[in-house]
Amino acid sequence: MAPQHRQVAVIGSGPAGHTAAIYLARANLEPIVFEGMMANGFAPGGQLTTTTDVENFPGFPKGVMGGELMDLMRAQSENCGAVIETETITKIDTSSRPFKIWREGSEDQAEPTDTADALVIATGASARRMYLPGEDIYWQNGISACAVCDGAVPIFRNKPLVVIGGGDSAAEEAIYLTKYGSMVHVLVRRDQLRASKVMAKRLLAHPKVTVHFNVSPTDALGDGNLLNAVAFVNNVTKEVGKIEANGLFYAIGHDPANALVKGQVDLDEDGYIKTIPGSSETNVPGLFAAGDVQDKRYRQAVTSAGSGCMAALDAERFLSELESEAAETK
Template structure:
């Protein structure tokens, strides 16, 4: 029987583990299928406080892990295949670890960026392919960039990237955009943004070190062409990693976990959510770490019997 289990080892999960371990809660942390979260696939991180010269994403996550372990957090490899949150203690089926029981649970399983699934894409993540303009736009000053997508996130990413890039080309597989009118107008009125509509990405090209272009197919003619670019930003949305919950925790229509405003409490007493799994707006390492701290403090108070369990009305919106 565990007092608390933390699912996920990104900034949210590790921060929660650090706070819980220092409070003598003896947390068990389950790494999941992507130890370190999205930062483990990132190169330079220059916007995390405390590192004036920047730090490599994997190194930052390794430091967080060591810090959590230093205070007594137990970290094990495995991923949850099934949960029963209908009664306490909660029961988790974990691949490689079997059945686990816990009095409380912090879900910090993050969200995964949707990818195009074309050749050269995954191979060049961190070498010109990115899913986060806020994270990586700074590295592309005076460069030509491509943004793939047609929704609000794509328009927002493209507009943001014009602060750094010399040119931003939006590639979309249809002739019409899904983005709201105000976001479309903002992008179309930006002189740095050009358009390649009705084009389907086929392959990411590189010289072995960095991205050099994006091969696309003209959906009208079937002809293929290469768009030269120094970087490719994929902006077709994110998928919160909540499928394993099987609807036992309240989520929005996309799958992001709903939490009580100003806290990390879910609709189930004793279950908390932190990081990108409940944050569709900011999705930054620093905000994830902050919510991990909140989850640990909320969890500690819950186990001490200080948190009210009447949240249903607050979570209805």
């Protein structure tokens, strides 16, 4: 069977992927969206499907559930004319155009299942977690990996909170959480912070922050509904204890979902896809990146949506130029 060809394909179904699809569909480019089924460990819709209340996405004054927000984005993509396939893409080849795409289960075949003149990669990233005993019970019921996303939730206000990590992100998140929590405890597994000197000094001097060195969390404790404490062990003395806390925030890094493009496109030192500043363009003409797979600084739903818009506009311009070049050679 001949590969199914589209002018443009979108791989990923988070805010970046669906926003790109909406713009591409409105430009009459009939995009296909491969939303993935448990790709990168998430259901279609990405990381937001694992969250509860989203209170910082514009247009929802009373907030919206993460899963509901992604359902609405998906419906809008379809209403605009995007074709959505619940398929996981396991292999692409960007060495020649059209780009070759293989769906899950077909990667060993010589012929691709799909081709496209342009590709938008919006595969996202996943926050690193420790999977402590009890974490499955209290995830999004006291445990989070995004202070900016969840810090203002009522269950954390004026309550003691815990941040795990020792880098700049951990310092930033801990200081951010002091706006809401009564006290923020930072657990650092080593005897010093990895954060920059400026951030470390700011963190250590903050009156609402206590930094615990040589400490690792061991258990997430609670009443079966909400987290209320974090058990720990001192890595030097082996002494154990617990900190009463209504919130546990991971700040130990993210892993961009770059497996599809690794070795085919330029990545930075942390594995994020490099894009030309101010655009979604990569070093491969016709290949565009949007969302958390190329954004290691902001990682917000709204910034992902914005970069999806950029990718769509960049792809539309690229395809228009391709069409003009083809017309000139006739």
